Amino acid sequence: MTRRPLILAVAGAALAALLVVLYIMWEPAIAPVSTPAPSSFDRERTLQGARVVALGDCAVCHTAKGGKPYAGGLPLVTPFGTIYSTNITPDPETGIGNWSLDAFARAMRHGISRDGHQLYPAFPYIHFTRMSDHDIEAAYAYLMRRDPVVARPPENALIFPLNFRPLVAFWNVLFLRPAETQPDPAQDEAWNRGRLLVDGLGHCAACHSPLNAIGGEKPGRAFDGGVVDNWETPPLNRLANGPVPWTKAQLVTYLRTGISGAHGAAAGPMLPVTSELATVPETDVDAIATYLMSLQKPAPAPAVVPVAAALPDRGAIVRGAALFIGACASCHGTGSPMQSMGGRPSLATSSAVNAATPRNAIQMMLRGVPWNGEDAIHYMPAFAQAFNDQQLSDLAVYLRATYSRQPPWTGVQDTIATLRKGDESQ
Ligand code: HEC
Numbered sequence: 001m002t003r004r005p006l007i008l009a010v011a012g013a014a015l016a017a018l019l020v021v022l023y024i025m026w027e028p029a030i031a032p033v034s035t036p037a038p039s040s041f042d043r044e045r046t047l048q049g050a051r052v053v054a055l056g057d058c059a060v061c062h063t064a065k066g067g068k069p070y071a072g073g074l075p076l077v078t079p080f081g082t083i084y085s086t087n088i089t090p091d092p093e094t095g096i097g098n099w100s101l102d103a104f105a106r107a108m109r110h111g112i113s114r115d116g117h118q119l120y121p122a123f124p125y126i127h128f129t130r131m132s133d134h135d136i137e138a139a140y141a142y143l144m145r146r147d148p149v150v151a152r153p154p155e156n157a158l159i160f161p162l163n164f165r166p167l168v169a170f171w172n173v174l175f176l177r178p179a180e181t182q183p184d185p186a187q188d189e190a191w192n193r194g195r196l197l198v199d200g201l202g203h204c205a206a207c208h209s210p211l212n213a214i215g216g217e218k219p220g221r222a223f224d225g226g227v228v229d230n231w232e233t234p235p236l237n238r239l240a241n242g243p244v245p246w247t248k249a250q251l252v253t254y255l256r257t258g259i260s261g262a263h264g265a266a267a268g269p270m271l272p273v274t275s276e277l278a279t280v281p282e283t284d285v286d287a288i289a290t291y292l293m294s295l296q297k298p299a300p301a302p303a304v305v306p307v308a309a310a311l312p313d314r315g316a317i318v319r320g321a322a323l324f325i326g327a328c329a330s331c332h333g334t335g336s337p338m339q340s341m342g343g344r345p346s347l348a349t350s351s352a353v354n355a356a357t358p359r360n361a362i363q364m365m366l367r368g369v370p371w372n373g374e375d376a377i378h379y380m381p382a383f384a385q386a387f388n389d390q391q392l393s394d395l396a397v398y399l400r401a402t403y404s405r406q407p408p409w410t411g412v413q414d415t416i417a418t419l420r421k422g423d424e425s426q
């Protein structure tokens with residue numbers, strides 16, 4: 001009983017401290033403006049903006065499935081709940097039509113909406129903060145010249161207490177370092193441009209780094225690889241899942257076409273990134289590759305695999321081979337039209353098949369490569385419904401044994417079960 005006043009005092013002091021911190025971090029609204037006339041932005045600036053929004057994947061996140069470009073509403077599923085992207089067309093009511101350039105720049109650099117509310121870091125402003133003023137202005141011009149669309153995103157569904165937006169201010173203290181990147185005079189122009197694009201606009205680390213328990217990128221572990229939307233992202237500082245290391249030229253081709261003859265194809269969340277990079281000048285992609293090559297660390301010593309685990313499962317391989325001939329060989333078999341006419345690489349080059357875990361190979365089978373409406377040679381059906389867990393597992397064991405020199409995967413069945421569950425929750 002005697003402790004009660006003490007507990008109350010401590011709780012009271014903590015609450016007071018919280019309110020003081022929130023007050024200090026509180027950001028005011030920036031006054032609305034009337035929507036700038038499209039003609040107030042010159043063509044040159046708008047064209048530069050097209051390049052900026054492509055490099056920043058703005059349309060990828062701000063367009064719902066089947067929705068109008070930039071009108072928002074795409075659900076982003078995080079461990080903390082679902083966040084919907086917002087409408088960034090110039091509609092004054094539901095979009096950013098009444099945002100001044102200052103309000104837009106504050107959102108990009110500090111993650112604060114025009115009316116002063118904190119934005120969730122699913123919007124990668126911790127990376128966009130490094131953009132140049134020039135790029136922010138160009139993106140603003142480009143977006144203000146889009147057709148306004150009336151659209152409101154659905155309500156976010158976040159776990160308590162994260163549905164209380166002001167808490168993001170604390171997160172920002174840990175992870176947001178607002179500043180435009182200054183060039184490193186010791187490096188050449190391509191490297192500096194590449195760093196700006198990779199660390200800033202391209203926000204590559206947002207997907208290619210391990211995250212901590214509160215969804216922040218682990219300090220000092222940028223580009224070490226991670227997991228996004230249930231796909232594994234390979235480390236970008238040790239590019240070598242497949243049998244051969246990457247060259248800069250291969251990286252440029254992969255990033256611009258989604259395909260590398262020596263390393264397989266982009267899939268899952270990487271596919272839209274490469275589709276956007278296909279539209280920007282090659283010099284930008286070349287700069288990205290220059291910077292990535294400079295990040296490469298030596299490969300770690302190969303893992304010692306216990307002998308029992310290293311023995312392939314013969315029964316599974318035989319069953320997997322039969323399934324492969326029926327369902328996959330028409331496209332992936334040697335001499336198939338996809339390989340002979342489409343020039344597609346053999347599965348032996350695939351990073352997914354050579355990776356340390358079966359996750360991406362299983363994701364490929366579950367989801368396939370969506371039909372993009374024009375390029376029949378780049379389509380793979382999704383097999384989630386066609387095969388049960390045992391069949392998928394047999395196929396995975398077969399792929400690994402046939403197309404890779406790496407030891408068999410462990411935990412194939414568990415991975416399949418987890419990935420299927422991930423599907424249900426989306
Ligand atoms: C990884 C996904 C993702 C990418 C890429 C992305 N955004 Fe967003 N953006 C979001 C989400 C999600 C929100 C909403 C956050 C919230 O409501 O807290 C958002 C919010 C915004 C807002 C604030 C809008 C408002 O009404 O408060 C602006 C402005 C914005 N984004 C602009 C951009 C621009 C410009 C780009 C490209 C350079 C871009 N975004 C790229 C996910 C993304």
Ligand code: HEC
Nearest residue numbers: 264265327328331344345350351352361364377378379380
């Ligand atoms: C209609 C053609 C088609 C069929 C059938 C097909 N795939 Fe694919 N698959 C593709 C395409 C296209 C890609 C993307 C890579 C490319 O374009 O070369 C791909 C990619 C893959 C990858 C990733 C390769 C990489 O480059 O990282 C794996 C693994 C894979 N398929 C496995 C399978 C398995 C297993 C089956 C059968 C259950 C199958 N595929 C059936 C067309 C097909």
Ligand code: HEC
Nearest residue numbers: 202204207231232233234241265266267268269270273351
């Ligand atoms: C939205 C998440 C996301 C973003 C943003 C992203 N990536 Fe990826 N990336 C992935 C995933 C997932 C894979 C693995 C699947 C695959 O191989 O297609 C991947 C694969 C790759 C690979 C192939 C590596 C290998 O060993 O096969 C390269 C190279 C790459 N990304 C570079 C980049 C660069 C450069 C950027 C920034 C311009 C970037 N990525 C941004 C998700 C992302």
